[in-house]
Amino acid sequence: MRHALSIRIGPVGFRIGSDWRAPIDQLAALYRDYPVPDVADFTVRLFAARAWRRVIRPSVTIGGDYMLPDAAPLPLAHGLLAGEMAMNLQLALGYRRHLLLHASVVERDGRAIVMTGESGAGKSTLATLLASRGWRFMGDEFALLDPETGLVHAFPRLISLKNAGIAAAAAAWPDGRFGPSLPDTPKGDIRHLVPPAAAIARMDEPAMPALLLFPRHGVAADTRDVGASEAFVRLTQASTNYVALGEAGFRALTGLVRGVPARAIDYPDGDAAIAAVEALWAGL
Amino acid sequence: MRYRAPEAAALISTDLAPFTALFDRRSGITHILASPAPEILAALTEPMTIDMLLAVLAREYDLADPDPAALAVRLDELVASGLVATT
Numbered sequence: 311m312r313h314a315l316s317i318r319i320g321p322v323g324f325r326i327g328s329d330w331r332a333p334i335d336q337l338a339a340l341y342r343d344y345p346v347p348d349v350a351d352f353t354v355r356l357f358a359a360r361a362w363r364r365v366i367r368p369s370v371t372i373g374g375d376y377m378l379p380d381a382a383p384l385p386l387a388h389g390l391l392a393g394e395m396a397m398n399l400q401l402a403l404g405y406r407r408h409l410l411l412h413a414s415v416v417e418r419d420g421r422a423i424v425m426t427g428e429s430g431a432g433k434s435t436l437a438t439l440l441a442s443r444g445w446r447f448m449g450d451e452f453a454l455l456d457p458e459t460g461l462v463h464a465f466p467r468l469i470s471l472k473n474a475g476i477a478a479a480a481a482a483w484p485d486g487r488f489g490p491s492l493p494d495t496p497k498g499d500i501r502h503l504v505p506p507a508a509a510i511a512r513m514d515e516p517a518m519p520a521l522l523l524f525p526r527h528g529v530a531a532d533t534r535d536v537g538a539s540e541a542f543v544r545l546t547q548a549s550t551n552y553v554a555l556g557e558a559g560f561r562a563l564t565g566l567v568r569g570v571p572a573r574a575i576d577y578p579d580g581d582a583a584i585a586a587v588e589a590l591w592a593g594l
Numbered sequence: 595m596r597y598r599a600p601e602a603a604a605l606i607s608t609d610l611a612p613f614t615a616l617f618d619r620r621s622g623i624t625h626i627l628a629s630p631a632p633e634i635l636a637a638l639t640e641p642m643t644i645d646m647l648l649a650v651l652a653r654e655y656d657l658a659d660p661d662p663a664a665l666a667v668r669l670d671e672l673v674a675s676g677l678v679a680t681t
Contacts, residue, residue, distance in 0.1 A: 538610040543626065553622065557606065560617040560624060564608040 311355060316346050320454065320465040320513050321407065323347025324397050328356040329364050333389030340390075340468055340489050340502060343510050352376075352400035356392050359383060372396040376403035388495050390502065394468060398451060401465075402550040408454035408463060409555055409562045412548045415448035415462055416440045421520035422462050423587065424453050424570075426548045432527030432583070435475040438503070439580045440587065442482040447509040448517065457555070457562035460569070461516035466509040468502040476501045478580055520594060522572035525583065529576040533586055536572035597647065597669055598679045599638035605677075607632065618677065625675060634668060634678075641681055644669065 311327025313334040318324070324347070328334045333356055355373040358364040368386040372378075374396055381399075384392045401410065413426035414437035423440075425433040434450040441447035448464035455462050468489065471479050476499060479486065489502035504510075522541055536544075545563055546552050552559045573590055577583035606617040614632040616625040627635075630651070637650045644662050647669075652660045672678035 537612065539613040539615075539626065542610050542615055546624065552624075556622050557617060557619060560606060560608075560615070564610065564615055567610060568608070 311357070315341070316350055317341045317344045318347035319344060319397075319467045320449070320463055322352070322401060322405070322465065323350040324352050324354055324400070325350035326354040326356070326393055326397070328370075328389070328393070329358050330356070330368065330370070330386060330389060332386065333370070333393050336390040336489060337393050340487070340504055343504075343507070352397070352404060354393065354396040354400060356389060356396065372399065374400050376400050378403075382496070384495070388492055390489055391492055391495055391497075391500055394470065394502070397467065401452060405551060406554060408456050409559050410549055410551045411453040411455060411545060412451070412550065413453040414450040415453045415464065415517075416445035417448050417464075417517040418445050418591075420517055422448065422517035423521045423523055423591070424462060424519050425523040425525055426453075426545065427524055427526060430472075430527070432475075432525050432577070434469065434471070435478055435527070435580065436525050436577075436583050436587070438469055438471070438475070438479050439482055439584055441506055441509065443584060446512060447505050448513075455519075455562050455566060456516065457558040459516075460518065460562070460565055462519050463516045464509070464513045466505040466513050469505055471501050471503055473498045479503055482580075519566060519570045521590060522567070522570050523587070523590075524572070524574040526574070526576045527583075529578065531578060531582050531586065532574075532576040533590065534574050536574050538567045538572070541567040541572040596641035596643055596681050597638060597673075598641040598681055599635050600677065605635070607635075616677070621676060623676070625677065630668060631672060631677075634665075634672065638678065 313331050314327045315334050315338050316325045356370045359371045363369050369383040370389050370392040371383045372381050413424050414433040416423050427433050437450045449466050450469050452465045453462050487504040492500040575586045604619050608615045614627045648660045
């Protein structure tokens with residue numbers, strides 16, 4: 311590929327190649343504090359499906375070691391998003407070292423809160439807000455659960471803020487390093503935020519899960535216990551490689567839900583969510 | 595007709611109250627079972643007819659009113675899920 315970049319996010323090394331300079335320059339600027347991997351686990355390619363698409367109404371097709379045949383190309387203006395989506399795709403389809411949970415994770419004193427929910431539930435925004443209040447941000451997309459140790463590993467890629475979450479994060483992180491505004495993407499308005507410096511500096515430190523949280527944004531404040539059975543089913547649905555890991559995945563996930571309390575919280579706004587999380591944490 | 599459960603080593607069972615999570619090593623499929631399915635699998639230590647199985651369950655769990663028709667429905671479900679075979 312004409313332009314390339316190698317970065318390591320947590321335990322995962324990526325090599326990103328592109329037909330265009332702009333997405334690589336944007337990724338390089340936002341990932342400038344991340345290490346270079348010894349060996350890339352995954353290769354990502356951003357390419358023009360037809361040669362003339364490199365210059366005329368350039369559209370970015372996502373490729374790599376693992377591909378979705380029907381993934382729609384994105385305009386070059388959304389090339390940064392294409393790169394992020396492509397990295398996520400490689401991990402979701404190809405990663406086997408840990409059990410992948412579609413979740414955000416924050417840590418304090420070596421213990422982690424793993425937050426999962428459907429898209430739009432607010433797990434990314436909540437992790438960002440908690441990170442602004444003294445919690446270490448470990449990731450807003452994937453929690454990497456080690457079947458051997460039960461520890462969760464950090465994957466602090468760029469924080470992908472959507473719609474109303476963009477303003478909330480800008481208020482919480484007035485000095486934050488933000489990527490370009492990406493309006494009207496297939497996922498709505500998107501803007502990326504570089505995780506706090508501590509999240510990057512300490513990304514090789516795993517943490518022991520201490521609380522499973524199922525947040526839901528936009529409704530009246532409420533908290534309820536979630537039983538092990540329900541937590542198990544919800545987390546199998548939140549995992550992209552549970553089936554692929556087989557017995558190791560089963561043991562990892564049953565061990566997690568049996569050993570870690572699970573709660574569902576409904577919250578109307580960020581302050582209510584933080585108060586609820588801190589109250590739950592104090593009661594553990 | 596006799597019903598047969600897999601060898602114990604083929605299944606990994608974990609109690610996740612109120613359900614039981616069961617991993618079938620032969621298929622790689624995870625099952626979420628509600629009572630009495632786990633008890634039926636545990637009782638099927640050898641191939642049994644419905645009457646033999648009902649007698650074992652009635653003895654183990656002090657069933658006041660053993661119902662062979664209800665047990666047959668549960669067994670059909672386990673057969674459909676691949677956890678119980680018939681011979």
